[in-house]
Amino acid sequence: MAEVKRFDNRLGLWGWLGGGRWGIERYAYILHRLTGLGILAYFLMHIVVTSLRAKGIYLWAGEDAILAKPIFKVGEFLVFAAFAYHAFNGLRLVFVEMGFAVGKPIEPIYPYKTSLGVQRPLFIAMMILAAIFFFAGGAEFLGLVK
Amino acid sequence: MNETKYWTWFMAAGVVILVLLGLHMMIMHLGAFTHLFVVDKGVEATAVVNSQSRDANLFFTITYVLLLGTALFHGLYGLRTILFELTLKKSMEKALSVLFIVLGLGLFCLGTWAAFTAHANALKAPAPQAAVSEGR
Numbered sequence: 001m002a003e004v005k006r007f008d009n010r011l012g013l014w015g016w017l018g019g020g021r022w023g024i025e026r027y028a029y030i031l032h033r034l035t036g037l038g039i040l041a042y043f044l045m046h047i048v049v050t051s052l053r054a055k056g057i058y059l060w061a062g063e064d065a066i067l068a069k070p071i072f073k074v075g076e077f078l079v080f081a082a083f084a085y086h087a088f089n090g091l092r093l094v095f096v097e098m099g100f101a102v103g104k105p106i107e108p109i110y111p112y113k114t115s116l117g118v119q120r121p122l123f124i125a126m127m128i129l130a131a132i133f134f135f136a137g138g139a140e141f142l143g144l145v146k
Numbered sequence: 147m148n149e150t151k152y153w154t155w156f157m158a159a160g161v162v163i164l165v166l167l168g169l170h171m172m173i174m175h176l177g178a179f180t181h182l183f184v185v186d187k188g189v190e191a192t193a194v195v196n197s198q199s200r201d202a203n204l205f206f207t208i209t210y211v212l213l214l215g216t217a218l219f220h221g222l223y224g225l226r227t228i229l230f231e232l233t234l235k236k237s238m239e240k241a242l243s244v245l246f247i248v249l250g251l252g253l254f255c256l257g258t259w260a261a262f263t264a265h266a267n268a269l270k271a272p273a274p275q276a277a278v279s280e281g282r
Contacts, residue, residue, distance in 0.1 A: 043218075
């Protein structure tokens with residue numbers, strides 16, 4: 001098997017975080033990764049913490065509970081916000097991967113047309129749904145709804 | 147070929163998570179709107195009385211385990227994909243894959259044990275007094 005040629009990661013973090021000329025979808029992709037990493041970090045700890053309930057230990061329940069402190073409550077809301085974005089943007093990615101909402105293939109005749117314009121209404125619709133989730137969760141977090 | 151298969155499973159797991167975690171979030175973070183699966187509406191959805199009532203319900207025990215498995219696969223496979231973009235050496239890629247499989251299986255066993263133990267404990271516990279805080 002041929003040896004894979006490797007290159008230095010010249011761009012470093014900017015290679016991941018910079019959207020360059022790729023537009024809003026590229027930033028959506030970066031945010032998708034960041035929220036995914038955040039949710040995963042929380043989830044791995046969440047498994048351990050919630051497993052303790054099998055031994056009758058509820059670290060999140062009661063006023064004196066460690067995880068009932070405001071900083072953890074804020075953290076929990078951030079995880080909820082990350083979920084709202086990651087879930088709806090992820091649903092968009094599944095649709096696009098399955099070939100929905102990307103338009104029909106056309107011949108590549110100059111000036112070339114991008115399919116991003118065709119996909120954008122789906123992106124906007126998903127972001128509106130994510131925003132509804134975010135604000136509903138925010139209203140509950142701030143105690144505006146009982 | 148295997149990577150294509152894993153990627154398809156990764157996407158399918160995402161859809162399952164969307165449904166199950168969506169339900170979880172509706173209960174935990176949108177409870178003021180939905181009031182889903184709470185026996186005592188006067189306290190938070192995360193209160194012990196509400197947590198135990200869900201643990202006593204086999205639907206939650208099974209869906210917790212399903213969510214646990216799909217989320218671990220989706221999360222760890224996603225992290226693996228990101229790390230592999232760093233063009234690691236083959237030996238490092240293999241070591242990471244083994245690490246994630248061991249970590250994933252370990253946490254899956256822990257979470258599954260906890261879900262079924264909590265279910266058994268909740269069935270043995272006295273029935274939760276519904277709507278205590280509502281004064282009824």
